[in-house]
Amino acid sequence: MTINLIGVDCATDPRNMGYAFGTFSEQGAVVEKAVLGTRELPPAKAIADWLTHRSGPTLLALDAPLGWPDPMAQQLATHNAGEPLNGTANDLFRRETDRFIRERIGKQSLDVGADRIARTAHAALELLESVRHLLQCPITLAWNPAFDGLRAIEVYPAATLVAHGIESTGYKAANGQAARERVAQSVGSLIQIDAPIPAMESKSDALDAVICLLAAQDFLTGKAMPPNNHAPTLKEGWIWVRDPVKW
Template sequence: MTRGSEHLAATNNSVSIIGIDCATQSNKVGLALGSVSNGILSIEKARKVAKNESAANVVSNWIKEQGNVKTLIALDSPLGWPVKLGEELIGHMAGASLSTDAHQMFRRRTDFFIKEKAGKQSLDVGADRIARTAHAALMLIDELTDQLGTTIPLAWSAELVDPISAIEVYPAVTLKSCQLLPATSYKKEISKERSWIFDGLSQLMNVSEMDKELVIVDDDILDAVVCVLAGYHFIRAESEGPRTKQERALAEKEGWIWARMPR
């Protein structure tokens, strides 16, 4: 038994994990529901949000259906902004110079960490369109809080001390850590890479309830499933988090990408 499975058996024998591939438009949001029982991860449902449907409604219904089982929500979206960005702009006047380097201003500590450890550059939430996705993700968490009548704090350890908690994940790094990230993009309209990824994922989790075609035709659904896998790594204590008190304090402001690192 691995260290991760020992930890899981001791703390989170039964857990629900909801993967959300976030987007600014609700009908672009990918959702996946996974369950962990006796250390085994199974995908129960995977789908897109339908037209005129609310992602929050779908997710809240899934959570309610699980009863008293702890739930971890794994979102493919930044959940915070760089501290340096706020510090630089709070007193800035139009036309004035900036004293902070662009990378330091627009990237979070976790973005540098992911680049260093995994060789992948996450999008700059301070400069890229991903900022709108981050806004939508935070609004989704707020809607879920209202619908479920409970707070949804960020999780910082595999023990999942809260009934419902959330983490930020990065599907590409999770795939890379499992040696399932293809050399060419899997985001194309018709992608044999997605079929290959699905076959690889089927060796890591139970996907018998899933329609493989859904994943082959829709990368958003695939990313949602990979978000579930990232959440599974988190509750197995396999993801790398902040390493110092200072880094943890910064992460509480900026957010942190939880991912098992490629070996």
Template sequence: MLTAGIDLAAEDTNTAVAWIRWTGTTAVLEELVIGADDDELLRAASTADKVGIDCPLGWPAPFVEFIVAHHRGEMVTPTDLIGRDWRRSLAWRHTDLVTREVTGRNPLSVAADRIAHTAMRCAGLLARLAAAGQPVDRSGCGTVIEVYPAASLRHWELPNQRYKGRRNNGALNDLMDQLVAATPWLQLGEFESACRHSDHAVDAVVAALTARAAAIGHATRPGPAELASAVTEGWIALPTAPLTDLVTASATD
């Protein structure tokens, strides 16, 4: 099995993609690209069995309806919610609320944070994949899944805060020390140094690990009542098993 992880940013410079090859008892980081352009990302999505993208795959349905109504001059004054509560009802997807309940952390709002710039790029990539004949399912039932590296790290009891940016290189190296210790079966090879100097590289690797969890049934999936919203808004796949299960669980590689 080949999984890929994409730490997506609005621009190529801060975008990274990692490919991990799984053999059942070991995993090898075969390739790592920092500063990945759209062609590299499409290559990952086209060649891997499962691809984890660190970016919202859709927008909240109430937000989309609000924007369309406002654009057309048909906006109806809300009566059930006012002020902050009303704005929050527009800002968060269902999967964001589920993730907050599970992890205690709020994902960035694709409707009200700068991550929307990244989501626009992601939407373009998904459209290109679909145009090339590859089915795209935002609920995670297809090749592409939405991931949240910080939440994955939290579940795996690894450092998951304040490791981003040059000022936090010490924390990044501490994260790498603990990740390496927790995954003796993961061969980083020549790419370990890059991971110790780039949080984008680390998030791409974690995204690829999470993609493996999803591929073997060890990540959350939307239930019947959640599927309709997940198909349009996206669904964050959260690991549900320890790191060791990524290589010990029964799976076809």
């Protein structure tokens, strides 16, 4: 069975977004198209247009938090201005999946409860809702590789690169074209890239979207680390990253 894949490097400004479109089958993931976002084409329409003439299940892999820390939500529900908050800042502002990835991969994701990434998370949730509206179909999170319909997962390209042992120092810098080319070559040895990756000379947005498809392949092949039993995943979400020890 073939699964449609969409990788999205999320941002609040469409001009800073990247998209990768492809498929997954028994032969692995194939990148068919990689593009940059524009203000003229709304992100949801870019996705809906690509899916219009496609059938079968679809997995969206989004580089953005899709939930907030449960302890913070519980505290703020009854908090009044000027009163103290129970718990440390890290306990309140970081999710269980953020701590898990730091422990297992050594990468610290941005705190969705405290950093500007919260605006990106909001934009990602708006994107999902807009796609639901355009396609007139539900989108829920996928928790295992066996699914149908349209599903989404949260991914973290920087952690995916570490999990695969891919050196990525400097690949996000404006002058990091050489690093981006090296990363793309390494990723291309793991998934099939049949389309050029745009703007490699100046930015990593489209490349990050391609890496999202590598993370999607890890998820679909059962190589990504699942949530801990005690993790409040329905509230907080989960970052799917390849297990670097097992695989």
